[in-house]
Amino acid sequence: xxxxxxxxxxxxxxxxxxxxxxxxxxxxxxxxxxxxxxxxxxxxxxxxxxxxxxxxxxxxxxxxxxxxxxxxxxxxxxxxxxxxxxxxxxxxxxxxxxxxxxxxxxxxxxxxxxxxxxxxxxxxxxxxxxxxxxxxxxxxxxxxxxxxxxxxxxxxxxxxxxxxxxxxxxxxxxxxxxxxxxxxxxxxxxxxxxxxxxxxxxxxxxxxxxxxxxxxxxxxxxxxxxxxxxxxxxxxxxxxxxxxxxxxxxxxxxxxxxxxxxxxxxxxxxxxxxxxxxxxxxxxxxxxxxxxxxxxxxxxxxxxxxxxxxxxxxxxxxxxxxxxxxxxxxxxxxxxxxxxxxxxxxxxxxxxxxxxxxxxxxxxxxxxxxxxxxxxxxxxxxxxxxxxxxxxxxxxxxxxxxx
Numbered sequence: 001x002x003x004x005x006x007x008x009x010x011x012x013x014x015x016x017x018x019x020x021x022x023x024x025x026x027x028x029x030x031x032x033x034x035x036x037x038x039x040x041x042x043x044x045x046x047x048x049x050x051x052x053x054x055x056x057x058x059x060x061x062x063x064x065x066x067x068x069x070x071x072x073x074x075x076x077x078x079x080x081x082x083x084x085x086x087x088x089x090x091x092x093x094x095x096x097x098x099x100x101x102x103x104x105x106x107x108x109x110x111x112x113x114x115x116x117x118x119x120x121x122x123x124x125x126x127x128x129x130x131x132x133x134x135x136x137x138x139x140x141x142x143x144x145x146x147x148x149x150x151x152x153x154x155x156x157x158x159x160x161x162x163x164x165x166x167x168x169x170x171x172x173x174x175x176x177x178x179x180x181x182x183x184x185x186x187x188x189x190x191x192x193x194x195x196x197x198x199x200x201x202x203x204x205x206x207x208x209x210x211x212x213x214x215x216x217x218x219x220x221x222x223x224x225x226x227x228x229x230x231x232x233x234x235x236x237x238x239x240x241x242x243x244x245x246x247x248x249x250x251x252x253x254x255x256x257x258x259x260x261x262x263x264x265x266x267x268x269x270x271x272x273x274x275x276x277x278x279x280x281x282x283x284x285x286x287x288x289x290x291x292x293x294x295x296x297x298x299x300x301x302x303x304x305x306x307x308x309x310x311x312x313x314x315x316x317x318x319x320x321x322x323x324x325x326x327x328x329x330x331x332x333x334x335x336x337x338x339x340x341x342x343x344x345x346x347x348x349x350x351x352x353x354x355x356x357x358x359x360x361x362x363x364x365x366x367x368x369x370x371x372x373x374x375x376x377x378x379x380x381x382x383x384x385x386x387x388x389x390x391x392x393x394x395x396x397x398x399x400x401x402x403x
Contacts, residue, residue, distance in 0.1 A: 004129075005037045006402070007099060009119055010109035011070075011088055013040045014060055017289050018047035019231065019317045020111055020135055023198055030395035032062040036402070039064040041095050043088055048262065048286065050074040068095050075264070078147075085112035093118045104128040105402065113138035114158070120165035131401075132172045135198075137182065137313040138162070144309040145235040163188065171401060175315045176338040182312035194401060199394040200320035202386050204289065207326035207378070208297040215294045219282065224256040225368045228299035231318040233263035236310040241332050242303060243272055244357035245364065250280050255364070257281045260295055296325035300374070301349070301367050308334040308354060315339070320389045323348060326382035328374055330363055348381040 008028055012021035024040070032038045040063060046052045050072040058065045068091035073080025089112065096119065100106055106128055108119040116132050123130035139150045139158045150158065166172050166188050173196050174180045180193050210216055233239065242257070249255045257280055259269065266283075273281050287295040296302070302322045306314065311334045319339055322329050329349035331339045340351040352360045367374050387393075 003037045003103075005039060005104050006031060007096070007104055007106045008038070008040045008109065008133075009042075009092055009096070009106065009115055010040070011043045011111045012045075012047050013042040013065060013067075015054075016046045017286065019198075020109060021047065022289065023317065024109060026199070026201060026391045027394060027398060028063045029061045030391055031398060031402075034395060034399055038062070039066065039099070041066050041068060041092050041099070043067060043070045045070070045072060066095055066099070068092055088112050089115065089118055093122065096122050100126045100128050102127040105131065107131045107133050109133050110135045110138065113142075114162060114165075116165040116169070117161055120168040124168060130169050132166060132169045134172060134174050134179065134183075135314075137179065140182075141236065141310060141313045144307070144313065159186075167192070173401070175317075176312075177341070178312040178338040179315065196394065196397045196401070197389060198315065198317045198320055199389045199391055200324040200385060202324045202390040205293050205296065205321055205324035205385075207382055208293050210297075213294055213297055215291075215298050219258070219284065219298060221256060221258070221298055225254055225300045225364075226256050226258055226298055227301055227303060227364055228258045228260065228296075229303045229305075230260040230296060230299070230321070231263075231316070232261055233259070233265045233269060235264050236307055236314055237263070237265065237316075238305040238307050238332060238354050239265060239269050241352070241354055241357050241360055242305065243269075243276070245360040246273075246278055246281060247276060248357060248361045249364070250278055253280075254368070255280060258284070258298065260284045261286050292321065293325060296321055296327065299325075299327050301364065302327050302329045303332065304329055304339060305332040305354075306334070306337065306339070308337065311337045320385065323381040323385035323389060326378045326385075328367060328377035328381060330360065330367075332360065346380065346384050348377050348384065 008024055010024050012018055014025035028038050028040055044054045044067040054067055056067050070087040071083050073084050075081055100122055106119055106123050108116045139155050143150050143155055163186055171194050172192050173194050175198050180195055246257045304316050304318055306316055315338050331343055331351045332354055335351050343349045343351055350363050
């Protein structure tokens with residue numbers, strides 16, 4: 001019997017270091033190591049560098065990578081991004097039409113948005129098995145971010161076509177229970193929904209003591225209680241509460257706020273910090289994956305934020321790296337949100353409502369002053385990451401789903 005080929009579709013793949021690319025790369029390599037025949041259809045560029053021209057075909061750790069042509073406008077404008085999406089739809093559709101057959105399992109991620117629609121059509125045409133792996137829900141996430149063009153009839157039409165592609169799938173893998181609740185409310189069959197959380201490579205990300213962390217001295221963080229935001233700061237993420245907390249603690253040199261990463265709101269945050277003249281804040285770019293342990297472990301506590309209107313549409317994947325690094329986390333968002341529920345259940349931090357800077361300040365001070373609480377949360381975080389959110393756990397869950 002011919003072995004089933006698993007074909008993943010996503011704009012970015014290894015060596016790209018964006019969160020969804022890393023997740024896909026981990027899973028593809030893990031499934032290949034488990035004995036599956038794995039291919040990826042992706043673009044030839046990197047998330048942070050659209051000028052990169054990666055090879056059109058490559059075999060990486062046994063995974064066959066087919067990189068298709070797209071335009072390279074990047075994230076500078078909405079129109080340019082839409083053209084990038086459109087050219088990926090066309091190129092990926094052409095590639096999949098020649099690649100997919102009845103023995104294929106095609107797994108569509110959600111970058112670009114709505115890629116599930118052409119993939120569903122191809123799977124139906126070819127008689128292939130079809131999974132969606134949903135990292136966010138579009139157009140809802142764009143609507144909540146203020147993209148008014150997607151409201152009204154256009155948005156409803158897109159949602160209906162998107163829902164058709166979800167109902168057409170054999171399985172829709174969602175990354176959180178709140179997301180599952182949203183899709184159930186849209187009428188998607190419960191039998192077609194499976195929750196598998198995102199994860200982190202717990203062999204790569206490990207706790208590092210301050211005395212062994214060279215970045216602490218390089219970034220001049222010695223003898224500071226470091227409050228870190230690490231990863232993407234996009235339109236769905238709130239930072240006003242952080243700014244206000246930083247301002248309230250600006251006269252206390254014991255505290256330092258550190259931003260590591262990028263995203264649509266990074267320059268806005270940087271401008272506001274400069275405008276306010278805050279000196280207790282530093283910026284650093286995305287770190288190479290091999291450096292993530294050092295970077296994440298510079299923190300005494302990590303911050304994650306998500307605007308409440310995006311609950312059920314997005315689950316910030318930075319949570320899993322934080323746990324792997326053995327650090328507590330403060331979530332700024334809906335107190336009944338996905339991460340708020342997990343943090344309360346897993347006892348690895350605290351949740352603060354958006355806008356409650358006073359509560360954020362008191363929570364930070366409490367964690368600084370209570371070493372036992374902080375150490376207990378840190379130990380719990382690491383244990384949960386290894387037991388529940390490791391790459392190995394995710395590969396096992398996907399193997400069970402595929403079989």
